[in-house]
Amino acid sequence: MTKSANVTLLEILDRVLDKGVVISGDMVISVADVDLIYLGLKVLLSSVETMEQLRGSPFAGPMQEAR
Amino acid sequence: MIAHAIVETDSPDEFAEQIQKSQDAHPARIDANPENVEKGLAKLVLTLIELIRQLLEKQAIRRVEAGSLSEEEVERVGETLMKLENKMAQLKELLGLKDEDLNLNLGPLGDLM
């Protein structure tokens, strides 16, 4: 690939992969950043919830069953 | 193939390099694949620790700038921050994580750090 074609491709990728309209809904199949961010937030939530449960127990420790 | 959009520059290579660099520096998307969840959680925890470490460091520097720390305090704070930084470096190496891995992309809000 010629040098200038390389930079053109990068310019296109930057727009088409990361920008543009993103639609959501049950009928939409798309790999958009937004979905992955929500997944990331959910992971954060579940790890915080686990902490919550451990803290709630007066004998919190690795041997205890959470809940 | 491309009808209208044109890219004009005298330095295509340098821009290609910098664009590639900026894309690489962007943190990897969080992978909710169950097999990777553990590593993902470790990454998440370390990211938060790194955030706090950076905040503490900035706080300390501001106080040094304002001259509100005694010589002793500067020495003590500096030593603690140094230990913290070294600890983080060890943990990163242990888990095979790079600086760019310890970040969170908050979509429209940009990166966490």
Next chain:
Amino acid sequence: MKLYLYGIVDSSNQIEEAIYGLRGCGVYSIPYRDIGVVVSEMGQATQGLTEGGVLEHEAVVEKLMADFTVLPMRFRTLVDGRDNLLAMMQSYYRDFKGSLERLRNKSEFGVKVIWPADKVKENIVNRLRSDQTEASGPRRSAGTRFMKEKFERYKIDEEFQTKADQFIKAMDMFLGKFAVEKRLETLKTEKLLLDAAYLVEKSQACDFREAFWHIKSAHPGFKFLLSGPWPAYNFVGLSKHDPARDAEQANLFAEVARSQALVGAGSV
């Protein structure tokens, strides 16, 4: 039948030109009220939508740009069946309409600037070193030296950022005059001073380009890149109107906030 989406156009007319998109499939417009959604058929296999498809996607959007106002879709958007597509159009109609109005007769231009970061840093370091007085007193120990180093680096970074902002402000003042909207990213890397997208009226495109060349000649040590006209990828600015999603999002953020408060309230 899965439908691959290229973009939304401001017309319910059919596309006159024969356009071929991903996998060589014919591209056509499905009207909805006074707008349309441009698609091609995907068939079963949705894997293998590689980045090669990006060029095909972009080529289609560019062809559309010649005849319509286009809201370009992000790559890899598929909808399962015509019924779902029309439901989607119904739910987004107002948003699409609004954005089409906003983008009519405008194109996006990209401006990137590389600056001599090393030289700028060198100047800053030299200036800061000459300002410093020698640290008096006994040799400092590890903690103090650490702080001193950090402080110096902080000062250098701060100056670096300030210098960058100054240059960007001056450039943007020129370019922004001909732009209706803009989106700037500063210091994306140390060398990449500016990565900007400007939304420019077609009638002002010439003036904008002239402003660009003017700035270029005013900064001989810098490197410049101008790209465009693009479909307005950076300016589609939709608020996603999916009530279920909005509610879920609101719940999610409320929960995170609650958890944050918990973490903060505990002893750390």
